[in-house]
Every structure is written in C-alpha cells, then in structure tokens.
Amino acid sequence: MGLTHLDEAGKARMVDISGKAVTARTAIAEGHIAMSAEALAAVRDDSAAKGNVLAVARIAGITAAKKTADLIPLCHPLPLTSVSGDFTLEEGGVRVEATASTTWGTGVEMEAMTAASLALLTIYDMVKAVDKAMVISGVRLLKKTGGKSGDWTARGGC
Amino acid sequence: MGLTHLDEAGKARMVDISGKAVTARTAIAEGHIAMSAEALAAVRDDSAAKGNVLAVARIAGITAAKKTADLIPLCHPLPLTSVSGDFTLEEGGVRVEATASTTWGTGVEMEAMTAASLALLTIYDMVKAVDKAMVISGVRLLKKTGGKSGDWTARGGC
Amino acid sequence: MGLTHLDEAGKARMVDISGKAVTARTAIAEGHIAMSAEALAAVRDDSAAKGNVLAVARIAGITAAKKTADLIPLCHPLPLTSVSGDFTLEEGGVRVEATASTTWGTGVEMEAMTAASLALLTIYDMVKAVDKAMVISGVRLLKKTGGKSGDWTARGGC
Amino acid sequence: MGLTHLDEAGKARMVDISGKAVTARTAIAEGHIAMSAEALAAVRDDSAAKGNVLAVARIAGITAAKKTADLIPLCHPLPLTSVSGDFTLEEGGVRVEATASTTWGTGVEMEAMTAASLALLTIYDMVKAVDKAMVISGVRLLKKTGGKSGDWTARGGC
C-alpha cells in the first residue's frame, strides 16, 4: 500500500476526500511523560490544591486538537464535535488519554494524537523548572471507530 | 523547587522574564517514531526518490517551532534566530533531532521539543495509511546552552 | 442546571454535539464603548471623511468571529454562513451590534459576542491616543434563534 | 489631538514606532461579568471543587494576550515578558484584572484589555447554559507605566 499523501509522482498533496461518506468517527490516543519523583510530587501536590498543571495541559490539548489542520501540513480541516482529555498519575509519571470525535468524511486520528502530544508538552513546560530530563513516550493511537476502513484497536489498546 | 508557572496561590501565569539577561540560547530535542518494516520501506523509498515525507515533516517541525507560544499556554513569545531538523532512518523507525536558537531572556527548550513532536506527528499522518500502530517515543531535551541556569546536557545526550 | 463544559468530575471538555440537529442558527450581540466628547468627535469626523475607524473595527469584528473557536478554549469550530456588524454613534460613545449565522449543530452566540468585543477593542486601540479612559460595557447577547433550546431574546433586546 | 492610526489622508496604517525608546512597560486592565445568583453559585461551587471555570478563563486571557496583534488590525507585535489574570467573585458576578508587561517601544494596553475581554467571554461561554443574560461591563484600562507618555491611572483605578 502506498503513501496516500503523495501522488504517483511522489509529490505531496492533500488527499481528495470528496467522495468519502460523512459518518460519525471517533479516535482515542494515549501518551505518557516520565518524570522524577520530585517532579511528580509537584504535579500531585498542585493537583491536590488547585489542579492547575493538569487543567492547563487539558486546555492545551483541547485547543491543539482544533489547530491540527494548521499544524499537520496535509491534514484536512474538519469540524470537531467533541474533544476531551483524561490524565492518570502513575508511578514514574503522568499518562494522558485524548478522545476526539467528528461527523465527517475523514478520520480524527491526528486530532487525538495532537491533543495528547500538546497536553504532554504543556506538562513538560510547566514542570521543567523541577526536572528537565522528562521524556515523552508511548504516544500512539489506541482506537478508531467509524469510516470506510472500519474500527481499529491497537494491540493492548482499550 | 516549585512550579514557576504557578504563583504562590497555585494560579497559572506567564512567568515574568523582564529582569532576565538577553543572551544567545540554543536547545536541541530528539524523538523517535517506531514503525513496521513496510512503513519504514515506504518512507525510505519515497526518500530515495523525492524525500517528500521527511521534507514535509521538516517543514512541519520548523513551522511548529514558530507557533510554540500559541500552542503552549504559558510559553513566552520569542524571536527565533534559527531552527533546523535532522532525520535518521534507523532500524525500526525514524529519529528526529530538532535545534532551535534565540537571543532572548528565556530559553528555547519548548520550541525544540515542539518542533520534534510535530515533525513526528507529521510522519505519523503521512504514513498511517500503511501502519496505524506507529508509536512516538523518547521525545526529550538533549541539550540547552545559554541563560542564567547555564548549560545542561541529558544523560546520554549529545 | 450544571455547567455543560465540565464533566461530572469537574474537568473541562468540549461538549459532544454529534447528536444535535444541524439547523439554521443566528445570534445577535451588542456592546458599547463610552468615550469623551473629543474622542467621539474624532471618530465622527473621521467617519464623515473616510469612515476608517469604524471600517477597521468592522473588519476586526468579522475576522474575530472566524477565530472564535481558537480564542474560547471549549468552543466548537463551526462554519459561519454570515457575519456583519453595525455601529451607531450615540451621545457619549459608539454602540455595536454584531450578527452571526451558521447552519450547524451548535449555536453562534460566542461568535456574535466575540465579534462585538473585538470591534469595540479595535475602536479603543484606534482612539486611545485621544482618550485612554474609554470603557467597554453592555456586551451581551440580544437574541438567538434556531437550535433545540429554541429562540431567546434578552429583556429589552431587539 | 488626532487619531494616530490614520495618516493625514485618513488611511489606516500601523504607526511607526522605530524611533521610540525600548523601555519596561506594564498595563493593567479590568472588567466584570454580571450574572444571576444561580450562575454565580455554579462558578463558585465549581471553584470550590476544581476551579475549572476560572482556570480555563485565566488560560484564555493569557493566550489571547499573545494573539493581540493578530486580533487588533493596527496593533504592533510585541514580546510579552509576563501576563497574569486575577478573578474576584463579587456579589452579582465576577471581576477580572489582567496585567501585561513588555520591554518594547510601544505599550501593552491592548494586550491587557484583550486578556480581560477574552477571560470574560470564556466565562460567558462556560456558564451560558445556566444564564444567557450575563452582561460584560466595565472593561477599561486601570493603569499603565513606562513609555514616553509616562504613567497613567484611571480615575478610581488602582
């Protein structure tokens, strides 16, 4: 199977979706940021008080989902019907799960992936005064539903 | 050490940098996207011909670096003096290294991290027709120079 | 009635509108900027000649309506079908009335409110060399039509 | 005194600031949103729990300050050195005070005014399911410091 974003001469293009069915589509992406115990405590203590690090990261993720077509050159603009983000404090870091939905002729995988990535980058930004060595990993698509290619679930996904 | 993006009452703010010295600053970030052999071959073959996947990803990373303050809520706008991105095809995937520089009162870590992340997300977007299970990992700061806190290098960094 | 932008755990989210009916919707918002007689004369005289202050403010309002989903974190992106702005020079200041329409699954109240606000802020910007003490007031929704919750008119609204 | 954003022929332009001194400048703006007791209770209860309405509004204000030059047609782009927002729950509504700073050749009044306005619009958006009749008022400059024209304080300002 070839790369659909390149035409037969290898040139980049925004793929034509005009013939694709407009259906309800959802995508869930996840990701993780590993941090020191001190950094995680700073996130947790803040969270106990006002929840600001994760509240800011959640807004950054939701806002980024709406900018996806401006950030990923060959992504189609699409009308998001919902976006949300959930964070879990785990041993060694924070896990994010981002969900995006649309009713459109193309999928929302990139919107969910972008939301997860920007939420994690925002955590990095807010915590880097405590720990510069944090690492973002495991950013991947967990699940997609809707569309011609049908549902898809990552191995070990939800 | 506390989270500088939150004031003493735990409220988010853009930290005051007006008293910080304007100096030359550089940051290097790296990241990796793991993919199937088939997907990697698609990137490589395209690369042999026209280099478009990586060319598009490079532009996406550079452009994203310029949008960092719009994407990360508490980041300061800053005047980038250079941005670049390098890709390495490795066994199992593609590695990106992004470098950003400024002459300003605050660092460019987030610009380099954002460039690396968006370059990898763009690869995901362009290759996902071949492999939806790709995973972005190891997005971290490799090195920063300049500024009051001085130089910093990740363990095992360049 | 609860705050729909927060889920049951109090976390921010973009509300799911995928099940809502796509219907024609319109919203009208108004607002006012109070200014000194000297400032108002400057707007009026300019208006007599070339109309530039209000022409620039009108464009700022229309353009801002299109950016609403980028400005208000939990707003849905929606396809505006029309936007317009009307100004009235009154004793003591300028009144704006902004109208926005869409055919979509959610209302355009925020688009009309944002258009009115940015039109007034632009007047402030262009006239502040004459009067820094101008005050923006009375920014409110006058009327909305369409959608499941039906029509709504402000007390004393049009 | 004339309108500086219009040249002698009445045409709009971005005023030339190349000869102006680069100095530290700060501006404080305030504004208020009036709402029903039920709506205010919803904000307060949420605030007691997670603070999300005001946390989201604060981020919206800070982010909007960074977009000011993109929103107000004749505003100069300028490098913000800090932005913050404070909210007070009052009888009848919520008051916001936004502070912006730069070290540049022009003032940050519009950045502070824009931050206050967008914070209030975001509150409107998040609470409108409870009360559509909320009114934004009293958006004005409280104080500015720095620059050739010197300090300025609103009558009754801080």
Next chain:
Amino acid sequence: MGLTHLDEAGKARMVDISGKAVTARTAIAEGHIAMSAEALAAVRDDSAAKGNVLAVARIAGITAAKKTADLIPLCHPLPLTSVSGDFTLEEGGVRVEATASTTWGTGVEMEAMTAASLALLTIYDMVKAVDKAMVISGVRLLKKTGGKSGDWTARGGC
C-alpha cells in the same frame, strides 16, 4: 452588478450563504514567477537533487489554502476536501497551478488563488539571496466548477 461584499449602505460584511446549495466545487488558479537564469538554475539543480524549493513551496501553498478565511477578511471558512499544487520549470521562471476542492455552499476560488500566491512568495523567499528582482505575475483563476453560477473558464485557460 454590485459588489456583494458590501451591503446597500456600502459597509463590508460576510455575505449570507445559508441559502446556497451545498455542492461539489473545484477551482484552479495559476501564477508565475520570473527569475534570472542563475536563479532558475539554482531551483533546477536543487530540484534535481532533493526538490526542496518546490517541495517547501508546495507545502506553503497547501497550508495557505487552509488559512484563506483567516487571510481574506470577508471569505467564509469552508471545509476543503482536497488541495494540490503543480510546478513547471519554464524558460525564465516557474509556473504554479493550484487546485482546491470543497463540498460547500460557496466556491473555492480564493483558496486556489491564495495557494498559488503563497507558493510563489515562498519561492521568492527561498531564492532571493540569488535574485531580488524576481517578479510574480499572471496570478489568476483558470477554471471553476460547481455552484449556482455554474462552470467558468478563463480565456486561454485549461
């Protein structure tokens, strides 16, 4: 025939398209940048190696098409279903042809025109170290299909 973007009082507005039929629409625009033989050789040689000037210009054009409603004040936002760009090296310069499509209630002429213009401006930017005297000309609509006004082809167009 009057100017539809101005109401009967001559004020700018975003025309109401709510009553227009949602149909498939396509527009093709072209343009040309004239340059010295040395500059053209630089583009060609680069093209022979990695194709970067034209690859970057292509991405700039596609990305700009998605920003059209943000750039042209009275343009409606619309959901692009495809965008592509083709370049031809000619004697004396480079010709671009940009194609944009949507299924919507208004046409995509401005998206195609904007894509062509930004692709040419990007070539200018990347080649200006070699030749500052390049001239962009012949930016025009070649063809449009779909919509109530029907198909239209420029004299001498494709």
Next chain:
Amino acid sequence: MGLTHLDEAGKARMVDISGKAVTARTAIAEGHIAMSAEALAAVRDDSAAKGNVLAVARIAGITAAKKTADLIPLCHPLPLTSVSGDFTLEEGGVRVEATASTTWGTGVEMEAMTAASLALLTIYDMVKAVDKAMVISGVRLLKKTGGKSGDWTARGGC
C-alpha cells in the same frame, strides 16, 4: 551563490541570523490587479462613497504582514515597527504599494511582498462577483534599505 535556506545537504532550514546586526530596515513592494472597466468603476464608485474595498484590502495587507512568518515556512519571526499600504486607481486596474519596517537582524522584504499580495487577493475576493478574469501581476520588491547587504532598488523602482 547558493540558496541560503538549504544546507549543504540540500535540506530546508531557517537560516541562522543570530550573528547579524540589529539595524533599522525597510522594504517596499508593489503589485497590480488588472480588471474590467465595469469592475474598476465598482471599486471607484465604492471608493467615492465609503472607500470600503480599498479600506478592507489595506487592513488585509497590514494584517498579512504580521502573519508572514506563519505563512512562509522558512521566514524568521520579526517585530514589525510599521506597515502601510497605498493604492492607486489606474487605467485598467489598481496598483498597491506596501511598506514594512523593522529594527532587527534580518530584512522585511517578505513582509512587504506578503502585504502587497494579500491586499490584491482581497480586492480580487471583493470584486470577483463583477469580474472573475482579474489578473494579479507585477508583484515585486521595489526597494530595500538597511542590513549588511545594503540598499537595493529595482530597475525602474522608486
């Protein structure tokens, strides 16, 4: 002379300007849109009344200058100190001349060129209901001052 936006391996990058002198720099660009007599009359008559087509085009050009680094992938962000646009109604069309200035380590040619192009595209948008065959031509740099490479004037330029 090589293409500075490509490194020795032909890869795109944002050129390093950290060592370049911060000096006052100005650039002037021009362009022209040819239109039918009927279209030109529509612009002229509107201009006689309220000047809206050219007023909107002027704002579009100024606003676009501020977006240049977001539109042209390898352009540096820079702090514009002034932007203006002048229009001349000529036989056969409208001529625009855009001037941009900065005090920075790189030139403002692209900002002036982008302002001229978007002003012309906006005229196209507002007049296309009368004449779809309009052609944008002669978009070029007229003059630049400041910077290491010194002043430059186009043959036949101002």
